[in-house]
Amino acid sequence: METSELLKKVRKIEIKTKGLSRHLFAGEYHSAFKGRGMSFSEVRDYQYGDDVRNIDWNVTARTGDPHVKIFEEERELTVMLLIDISPSSFFGTVNQLKSEMITEICAVLAFSAINNNDKVGVAFFSDHVERFIPPKKGKQHILRIIRELINFEPSGKGTDIGATLEYFNNLVKKRSICFIISDFLSMGYEQPLRVAARRHDVIGVNLIDPREEELPNVGLLRAQDAESGALQWIDTSSRQVREAYANWHQEHLGYFSSTFRKSGAAAMNIRTNESYVDALHQFFQQRR
Structure with a gap:
C-alpha cells in the first residue's frame, strides 16, 4: 500500500475510534477494569x-x-491485544471485512487504554505469532499499531490460538487485560486458555460474518478456503449441504462459548452486520 494511502486510512480510523474511546467508552473502560488488579x-x-x-x-x-x-x-494496567490476522479475517459479505472491524475494535480499546494511562501491547498471529509489539503508552504507539493492522501481510496460512496463548503465557508474566480478537474458527486451545485466565483478565472477542452462520441457496458455487487455498464446488441448493455447513459453524461457536466459560474467561460475539459499538457498550456495562 502506498504511504499516502496508508496514512489516510490511519487518520480516518484515528478520528473515528479516538472520538468513541474519549466520549463513549472512557468512563465505562475505567469502571470495567480499574482496580481489578492488585x-x-x-x-x-x-x-x-x-x-x-x-x-x-x-x-x-x-x-x-x-x-x-x-x-x-494497580493504578497502571497493561492491555494486551492478541489479534488474528490469518487469511480468514479478510472475509466479509456485508458492511465490512472482519479485518476492518478488528482494526477499529483494537483502535477503540487501545485509545481507551491510553486515555486511562495504561500500556498497550500487541501480538499479531496466524498459525504462529507473526509479530510482537511490547506494551507502551502514547498516541504514536497506538498509531503504529493501527498502521501495522492495516498493512501487515501474514506469512502463515492457518490459525493457531493455542500456540499464541502459549507464547503469551510464557512472555507476559505480569497480570494484564488480554483481549483475544479472532473469528475463532480453530479449536484445541482449552489448556493454554485456562492457564492464561488464571493469571490474566482474558476476554475473547469473536467476529462472525452472517454468511458463516447460514449458507444461501444460490445453486452451484465454487468456493476457496481462505487458509488452505483449496478450491471446491458446493451445491448450495442441497438442504443437507446447508445444514452441514450451519452445524459446522454452530460447533465452533459452541466450542468458543463453552471453552471460555469453563476457563473463567469472558467472551463476546460481534457480527459484522451489527454495531461493534453497541456490543462493546453492553460488555462494559455488564462488568461495572
Missing part, C-alpha cells in the same frame, strides 16, 4: 483483623513475629 506494596506487622491468608510465612519465620503482605490496587 499489586504487592509492603510487609508489616500482623494486626488484629488482618486476613490470615495474607500472612508472609517467610518473614514471620525469620523474625519470629507474624507479618502480613499488603496489596494495593
Whole structure:
C-alpha cells in the first residue's frame, strides 16, 4: 500500500475510534477494569483483623513475629491485544471485512487504554505469532499499531490460538487485560486458555460474518478456503449441504462459548452486520 494511502486510512480510523474511546467508552473502560488488579506494596506487622491468608510465612519465620503482605490496587494496567490476522479475517459479505472491524475494535480499546494511562501491547498471529509489539503508552504507539493492522501481510496460512496463548503465557508474566480478537474458527486451545485466565483478565472477542452462520441457496458455487487455498464446488441448493455447513459453524461457536466459560474467561460475539459499538457498550456495562 502506498504511504499516502496508508496514512489516510490511519487518520480516518484515528478520528473515528479516538472520538468513541474519549466520549463513549472512557468512563465505562475505567469502571470495567480499574482496580481489578492488585499489586504487592509492603510487609508489616500482623494486626488484629488482618486476613490470615495474607500472612508472609517467610518473614514471620525469620523474625519470629507474624507479618502480613499488603496489596494495593494497580493504578497502571497493561492491555494486551492478541489479534488474528490469518487469511480468514479478510472475509466479509456485508458492511465490512472482519479485518476492518478488528482494526477499529483494537483502535477503540487501545485509545481507551491510553486515555486511562495504561500500556498497550500487541501480538499479531496466524498459525504462529507473526509479530510482537511490547506494551507502551502514547498516541504514536497506538498509531503504529493501527498502521501495522492495516498493512501487515501474514506469512502463515492457518490459525493457531493455542500456540499464541502459549507464547503469551510464557512472555507476559505480569497480570494484564488480554483481549483475544479472532473469528475463532480453530479449536484445541482449552489448556493454554485456562492457564492464561488464571493469571490474566482474558476476554475473547469473536467476529462472525452472517454468511458463516447460514449458507444461501444460490445453486452451484465454487468456493476457496481462505487458509488452505483449496478450491471446491458446493451445491448450495442441497438442504443437507446447508445444514452441514450451519452445524459446522454452530460447533465452533459452541466450542468458543463453552471453552471460555469453563476457563473463567469472558467472551463476546460481534457480527459484522451489527454495531461493534453497541456490543462493546453492553460488555462494559455488564462488568461495572
